[in-house]
Amino acid sequence: MEYERHCELIVEQAELLAGHLTGRPGKDLRTAVQSCPGWNVGQLVRHVGGAHHEATVVARTGEAPPEDEFRDPTHWYSDPADCTDDALHELTDWIVAGAGELAEALRTAGPDVPIKMPIDNPTTRFTARRMAHETAVHRADAALAFGVEYALDPEAAADGIDEWMELGALPFHFEVHPWMRELLAPGRTLKFAAPEQSWVVDLTGDVIHWRHSDEPAAVIVRGPVTELLLRLYKRRAGGTDVAGDEHLLNYYLDRVSFG
Numbered sequence: 553m554e555y556e557r558h559c560e561l562i563v564e565q566a567e568l569l570a571g572h573l574t575g576r577p578g579k580d581l582r583t584a585v586q587s588c589p590g591w592n593v594g595q596l597v598r599h600v601g602g603a604h605h606e607a608t609v610v611a612r613t614g615e616a617p618p619e620d621e622f623r624d625p626t627h628w629y630s631d632p633a634d635c636t637d638d639a640l641h642e643l644t645d646w647i648v649a650g651a652g653e654l655a656e657a658l659r660t661a662g663p664d665v666p667i668k669m670p671i672d673n674p675t676t677r678f679t680a681r682r683m684a685h686e687t688a689v690h691r692a693d694a695a696l697a698f699g700v701e702y703a704l705d706p707e708a709a710a711d712g713i714d715e716w717m718e719l720g721a722l723p724f725h726f727e728v729h730p731w732m733r734e735l736l737a738p739g740r741t742l743k744f745a746a747p748e749q750s751w752v753v754d755l756t757g758d759v760i761h762w763r764h765s766d767e768p769a770a771v772i773v774r775g776p777v778t779e780l781l782l783r784l785y786k787r788r789a790g791g792t793d794v795a796g797d798e799h800l801l802n803y804y805l806d807r808v809s810f811g
Contacts, residue, residue, distance in 0.1 A: 553711045555663040555677055559655040561684035561708055562604070566651030569600065569691040570644035572698055581640070585697045587787045588690075593697055594643070595625040600690045601647040604654045607683045611657035611676055615668040654683060670724055685712045692787050702778075709778040710748060716784050717751055720808040721760040732807050735760070742804055743769035744784070746777035753804065760808070771796035 573581070573593070581594030588596060602622020609617045663677040671678065688704055689712070695702035704712075725732050740755035745766070752769055754761040772795045773783060779791030786805060794801060 553681070553707065555680055556659070558680035558684040559658050562658075562680070562687055563648075563651045563655050565684070565687035565691050566600070566604070566648050569597065569687065569694055570648050572691065572694045572700060573597070573640060573644050575700075581643070583697050585693050587693045587696055590626060593694055595628050596690060596693055596697075597643055597647055598622065598628050599625040600687055601650045603686055604647070604650040604683065607679050608650070608654045608657045610667050610679050611654065611661045611665070614666055651687065671722060681711070681715055684708070685715055688712060689781075689785050689787065692782060692785075696787065702782075704778045704781070706748060706777050709781045710746070712781045713744065713751055713777070713784060716781070717753070717762040721753075721762055723759055725808075726759070729807075735804060735807055739770055740800060740804075741767075741769040741771075742801060743767070743772045744780045745772055745774045746780055748777055751780075755804070769796065771798060771801045773801060 581592060581597070583593045585591045585593060585596050591599070599622050602625070606616050606622060609615075658676055658680045661676045663675060663680065665676045667674050667676060667679060669678060685708075688708060692702050692704075735755050736758065738756055742753040742755075743765075744751045744753075749764055750766045752763050752765040752767055754763070773780065773792050774795070775783070775792030779788065782788040783792045784805070786809065
């Protein structure tokens with residue numbers, strides 16, 4: 553996907569997330585987020601908004617600020633006062649405004665400004681894409697918590713899977729988490745197959761590889777592209793079917809995990 557589309561997605565997904573809050577009877581920010589254990593919806597929203605504000609600093613300066621309290625939002629809590637209409641609208645206005653500010657900062661910077669990240673040649677292009685999918689997946693968390701329908705543009709979902717594959721295959725993971733090398737062994741291949749395209753994860757070499765391919769694999773996960781994205785992020789499994797070595801699938805998802 554293009555840089556501008558990622559900027560648009562940040563705002564679109566933040567607005568949809570805000571809509572999940574204001575469009576639900578009860579509007580209780582204390583609702584537990586089962587897909588993010590230990591968080592409630594109020595904490596989830598503050599986590600996403602905090603990530604947007606940090607990324608805005610990255611877009612403007614090339615590096616994150618030293619304070620990143622948004623990563624663990626459990627110091628925020630939601631009491632009954634947070635569930636008033638005024639408090640709710642203040643929070644939803646905040647997250648939508650922060651997403652807009654981030655998108656504008658990214659557009660002003662352009663896609664090729666160097667940033668500090670533990671990947672090869674990182675730029676603001678990475679920031680835009682990461683924040684687009686961070687927002688989309690956490691919107692799924694809110695939708696699942698409230699029991700409302702979640703839909704995502706298939707192109708965005710496919711790009712989210714591409715990003716997940718790229719990040720999950722970064723060699724530096726082996727340096728930070730040496731136990732990830734236990735994934736590597738002969739015969740270990742996984743395929744995530746949507747009607748539009750398929751992704752194959754190859755664990756048979758000395759690093760993790762992935763590719764777009766419809767080749768056979770030891771385990772095959774089939775489903776709509778958005779459901780595959782949610783399965784990879786361990787948000788929801790019911791929309792997919794598994795054939796083959798399901799133990800390998802669970803082993804892989806347990807060790808290649810983020811977001």
